[in-house]
Amino acid sequence: MxxxxxxxxxxxxxxxxxxxxxxxxxxxxxxxxxxxxxxxxxxxxxxxxxxxxxxxxxxxxxxxxxxxxxxxxxxxxxxxxARDEADAAAAAARAETDNAEAPSQSDQAEPVDAPIEETAKAEPSLVSDQAETDDKPEGTAIQETVPPAPxxxxxxxxxxxxxxxxxxxxxxxxxxxxxxxxxxxxxxxxxxxxxxxxxxxxxxxxxxxxxxxxxxxxxxxxGTPPICGKDGWTEDHFQRNFVRGMGNTDTGTVDYRAQSNVQAISKDAVICDIYPPVEGIAGLRVDGVAVPPPPVKEAAVPAGSNTVLSEDGTKLLAGIDGFLEFRGNLFEVKNLLNITSDVDYSTGNIDFRGDVTIRGDVREQFSVKATGNITIDGLVEAATVEAGGDVVISNGVSGNGQAVIRGNHVRAKYVENSTVFADTLEADYILSSRISCTDSILASGSRGAIIGGEVIAAKNIKASRVGSQSGSPTEIILGVQPKLREELNANRKQLMNIRTESSELVKRVAYLKNRMERSRPDERSIKKIQAAELRLSQLAEDGASLLSCQRMLMEQLNGLAHCRLESSLVYPGVRLTIGGASQNIEAAINKCVAVFDAEEHNIKFV
Structure with missing residues (x-):
C-alpha cells in the first residue's frame, strides 16, 4: 500500500x-x-x-x-x-518441499554401492510415481497445486x-x-x-x-448562484424621528426662539420617493437546473392620513397643509397643531400651515404664525401672532408696545399697548393701541372702552366709552380702508417722484439743446437728448397709470354712507375723523352717534 x-x-x-x-x-x-x-x-x-x-x-x-x-x-x-490464505499455502508448500529433500538416517547408513534392487525397494513411491509418469500418454498435463493470487x-x-x-x-x-x-x-x-x-x-x-x-x-x-434582487424601497424627504432645529443668526450665536417645534409641510409637497423592486437574476445548479432568485417585495409605502400617491405611484404627497408626523410606521399630515404648554423656549417659534391651539401663553419675543385659525387660552405678551384665519385670545394682549396681532376676525378679552391688523376686532376694552380694521371694531363687555391710541375702521366703531375723563388723546378714524390708504399714500409718493424726475429731465434736455445751438452739434449730446426724451415718455405713461389708479382708490375711500361711531359716552380729548372731515371733541357727548353728512361734507351727530 x-x-x-x-x-x-x-x-x-x-x-x-x-x-x-x-x-x-x-x-x-x-x-x-x-x-x-x-x-x-x-x-x-x-x-x-x-x-x-x-x-x-x-x-x-x-x-x-x-x-x-x-x-x-x-x-x-x-x-x-486472501493474502493470509496465500501466505499459509506458501508456507505449507515450503515445508513439504523441505521434508521431501531431507534423507532419513537409515538411508545415510546404507553403503553407496548398494544393489539397485535394494534401492528400488527402499523407494517404492518414487518408482511407482516414475512408473505412473512413464505410463501416461503424451500431452497429458501434470496437475500441480498453485496458491491463489492476492x-x-x-x-x-x-x-x-x-x-x-x-x-x-x-x-x-x-x-x-x-x-x-x-x-x-x-x-x-x-x-x-x-x-x-x-x-x-x-x-x-x-x-x-x-x-x-x-x-x-x-x-x-x-454552480452559478442566483443574484438576489432588491425589494422596493422609499427615500424620505422629511425626518421620521424629528429633531428640533435651531436658527443661527449672522453673528454665529444660536437663536433658541427660532427652533422649529414641528415639521411644517405644504399641500402636494413630496414626503418620500417610492422605488419599485429590482428583479434578481436566475442561477444555475451543477446539474443544469435553473435556480430562480428569491422573490422581491413591493415597497412598504408609509401612507397615513391626509397623504396621497402621485399619479405614477412614485411619490407620496401631502394631501393638505399642516405638519408632518411619523407614527405607527406611517406618515400623517395634521392640520391642527395642539401646543399644550406656553410658547416659549420649550417650543420655539411656531410657523404652521393649518390651525394652532395653544393651551398656555405666548411669551415675549416669540411668534406664532399659521395659515388657519389661532386659538390661545392664555395671554399674549410682547409677541407676534399672525393667522390666515381668525385669532381668539382668551386672556387678552399685554403688548408693552411691541405685540403685533394679525388675522381676519380677532377676538380678545382686552388689547393693551399693541398693534392689531384685522377685518374685525372684538374686545372688552382697547387701551393705548393702534388698531386698523377693514370692517368694524366692537368694544363690548363690562368695560367696553376705547382709551388712547389710534383706532381705524372702514365702517363702524361701537363702544360703551371712548376716551377718558383725564382727556387721554384718542384718535378715531372711520371710512378709510387701511390697505387702501396705504396704497394711496404709496401712489402719491410714486407720482411725486415721477414729477421730480420729469422736471430734472426737462431741464437737462433744454440745457443740452441750448448748448448745441451755441456750438457745433456732437454725437454724444444727441444720444443724451434722445435717452432723456425716451425716459420722459416712459414717465408720462407711468404717471398716467398712477393717476388712474389714484382715482379708483379715491372712489373706494369715498364710500362713507355707512360709516358710523356709536358710543354711550365720548370724552373730551377724542379726535374723530370720518372720510375727509375731522372734529375734536371738546365736551362729553352722551349717547353719541356720529355719521358723515355727504351734503355738508362734515361730521353729523344724530
Missing part, C-alpha cells in the same frame, strides 16, 4: 466520529492526527466555496463517505484474508454534491496493494453518473488525480 499524502490541518476541517468507517480507513492508512473532513481548494481556480457550504452538508457527505469507506474496508478485509483494492473516489446543487466535491481513497489507480477519465465518468454537467473545473479535477490528494474534499465544480 502506498503511503498516503499527508493531510494539512485547516481551520474549517470537520471531525469524523471515531466509529465511522471513514475513521477506520483513516487509521488503516496511517493518517496523522484525528480523522477530519478537510476541504482543500483547487489552486488558482479563482472561485470560492461558501464558508458554510460544508457545514450545511456535513452529515449528508459523511453518510455517503461512510458507504464508500465500508466498501473499501470490505474489499481490504477480503484482500487481507487480491488488491483499487483507488476509490466519491462525488459529493451539496444540497443546493451549487458545490461539488470529490474525495479520493488510496489503493491497497497493486490496486488500479484512477484517472481523470474515471473522475469525469463519476461526475456524469452524479449528473454534474455544468461548472466543472478541469484544472481542479486534473490536480486531484495528479497529486493523489487523499482524504481531502476537493471542490471540482461550481
Amino acid at each position: 502506498e503511503p498516503p499524502a499527508p493531510v494539512q490541518e485547516e481551520k474549517d476541517a470537520f471531525g469524523v466520529p471515531s466509529g465511522n468507517p471513514l475513521a477506520k480507513v483513516w487509521a488503516l492508512c496511517n493518517q496523522p492526527g484525528t480523522p477530519t473532513l478537510n476541504p482543500r481548494f483547487a489552486p488558482d481556480c479563482g472561485r470560492a466555496v461558501p464558508e458554510n457550504a460544508l457545514e450545511k452538508n456535513f452529515y449528508k457527505i459523511l453518510r455517503q463517505l461512510s458507504t464508500l469507506s465500508q466498501s473499501w474496508l470490505d474489499m481490504e478485509a477480503s484482500a487481507a484474508q 487480491l488488491d483494492v483499487d483507488e476509490m473516489a466519491q462525488v459529493l454534491v451539496s444540497g443546493d446543487g451549487m458545490v461539488v466535491w470529490m474525495l479520493l481513497l488510496p489503493p491497497s496493494g497493486n490496486g488500479r489507480r484512477l484517472s481523470v477519465a474515471d473522475g469525469e465518468a463519476l461526475l456524469r453518473d452524479a449528473n454534474v454537467t455544468v461548472g466543472i473545473d478541469q484544472d481542479a479535477l486534473q490536480a486531484i488525480f495528479d497529486n493523489k490528494t487523499y482524504f481531502c474534499l476537493c471542490p471540482v465544480a461550481w
Whole structure:
C-alpha cells in the first residue's frame, strides 16, 4: 500500500466520529492526527466555496463517505484474508518441499554401492510415481497445486454534491496493494453518473488525480448562484424621528426662539420617493437546473392620513397643509397643531400651515404664525401672532408696545399697548393701541372702552366709552380702508417722484439743446437728448397709470354712507375723523352717534 499524502490541518476541517468507517480507513492508512473532513481548494481556480457550504452538508457527505469507506474496508478485509490464505499455502508448500529433500538416517547408513534392487525397494513411491509418469500418454498435463493470487483494492473516489446543487466535491481513497489507480477519465465518468454537467473545473479535477490528494474534499465544480434582487424601497424627504432645529443668526450665536417645534409641510409637497423592486437574476445548479432568485417585495409605502400617491405611484404627497408626523410606521399630515404648554423656549417659534391651539401663553419675543385659525387660552405678551384665519385670545394682549396681532376676525378679552391688523376686532376694552380694521371694531363687555391710541375702521366703531375723563388723546378714524390708504399714500409718493424726475429731465434736455445751438452739434449730446426724451415718455405713461389708479382708490375711500361711531359716552380729548372731515371733541357727548353728512361734507351727530 502506498503511503498516503499527508493531510494539512485547516481551520474549517470537520471531525469524523471515531466509529465511522471513514475513521477506520483513516487509521488503516496511517493518517496523522484525528480523522477530519478537510476541504482543500483547487489552486488558482479563482472561485470560492461558501464558508458554510460544508457545514450545511456535513452529515449528508459523511453518510455517503461512510458507504464508500465500508466498501473499501470490505474489499481490504477480503484482500487481507486472501493474502493470509496465500501466505499459509506458501508456507505449507515450503515445508513439504523441505521434508521431501531431507534423507532419513537409515538411508545415510546404507553403503553407496548398494544393489539397485535394494534401492528400488527402499523407494517404492518414487518408482511407482516414475512408473505412473512413464505410463501416461503424451500431452497429458501434470496437475500441480498453485496458491491463489492476492487480491488488491483499487483507488476509490466519491462525488459529493451539496444540497443546493451549487458545490461539488470529490474525495479520493488510496489503493491497497497493486490496486488500479484512477484517472481523470474515471473522475469525469463519476461526475456524469452524479449528473454534474455544468461548472466543472478541469484544472481542479486534473490536480486531484495528479497529486493523489487523499482524504481531502476537493471542490471540482461550481454552480452559478442566483443574484438576489432588491425589494422596493422609499427615500424620505422629511425626518421620521424629528429633531428640533435651531436658527443661527449672522453673528454665529444660536437663536433658541427660532427652533422649529414641528415639521411644517405644504399641500402636494413630496414626503418620500417610492422605488419599485429590482428583479434578481436566475442561477444555475451543477446539474443544469435553473435556480430562480428569491422573490422581491413591493415597497412598504408609509401612507397615513391626509397623504396621497402621485399619479405614477412614485411619490407620496401631502394631501393638505399642516405638519408632518411619523407614527405607527406611517406618515400623517395634521392640520391642527395642539401646543399644550406656553410658547416659549420649550417650543420655539411656531410657523404652521393649518390651525394652532395653544393651551398656555405666548411669551415675549416669540411668534406664532399659521395659515388657519389661532386659538390661545392664555395671554399674549410682547409677541407676534399672525393667522390666515381668525385669532381668539382668551386672556387678552399685554403688548408693552411691541405685540403685533394679525388675522381676519380677532377676538380678545382686552388689547393693551399693541398693534392689531384685522377685518374685525372684538374686545372688552382697547387701551393705548393702534388698531386698523377693514370692517368694524366692537368694544363690548363690562368695560367696553376705547382709551388712547389710534383706532381705524372702514365702517363702524361701537363702544360703551371712548376716551377718558383725564382727556387721554384718542384718535378715531372711520371710512378709510387701511390697505387702501396705504396704497394711496404709496401712489402719491410714486407720482411725486415721477414729477421730480420729469422736471430734472426737462431741464437737462433744454440745457443740452441750448448748448448745441451755441456750438457745433456732437454725437454724444444727441444720444443724451434722445435717452432723456425716451425716459420722459416712459414717465408720462407711468404717471398716467398712477393717476388712474389714484382715482379708483379715491372712489373706494369715498364710500362713507355707512360709516358710523356709536358710543354711550365720548370724552373730551377724542379726535374723530370720518372720510375727509375731522372734529375734536371738546365736551362729553352722551349717547353719541356720529355719521358723515355727504351734503355738508362734515361730521353729523344724530
